[in-house]
Amino acid sequence: QVQLVESGGGVVQPGRSLRLSCAASGFTFSNYGMHWVRQAPGKGLEWVAIIWHEGSIQYYTDAVKGRFTISRDNSKNTMFLQMNSLRAEDTGVYYCAKDLVMAVPYGMDVWGHGTTVTVSS
């Protein structure tokens, strides 16, 4: 079945880096845009970044621009989020999610179970 599995979360000090991974299975990964969405403890959903299906286009929310980089390896059915200069406000559960429709953003129909990032000294 269609599945997304995140990994790479953990506890990290402010200013340090972390790299999240999202392993996809059960669908043609290279046909779909992919997103990262995060949720701070007790808060709502915050869209973080998107990478187009072929990897040529990326967009970010202003809060992470210049610090986070989204990428993908279609040969390995895996997406990444490189997070640098981490701040306390980056703490939360990070979900990867798949676009509903091939090649264009259209809502996210499959979500992973999330990986937790805690930024604390």
Next chain:
Amino acid sequence: DIQMTQSPSSLSASVGDRVTITCRASQGISNYLAWYQQKPGKVPKLLIYAASTLQSGVPSRFSGSGSGTDFTLTITSLQPEDVATYYCQKYNSAPFTFGPGTKVDIK
């Protein structure tokens, strides 16, 4: 950037009640709007896309409407399993902002 708002922020209704949640965009987004349901401790689930198209497997008591700046999510007969927070999201262009959420529980 386009801002998304939702109202109310929370509501309490009885089983069988009709529930309506409103989402508003600060600029027109045509029908590029999705609705998600997140039950406590669970992963978000896509309910509706293109403002009014029901995602496969979602009960027909859920419906969406609207275009431009004003959108609604309606639950025609609230069920106990509908206790959740509901989010709208725009996807006409980046950033793909979520609304702040509406928490629904049973009276």
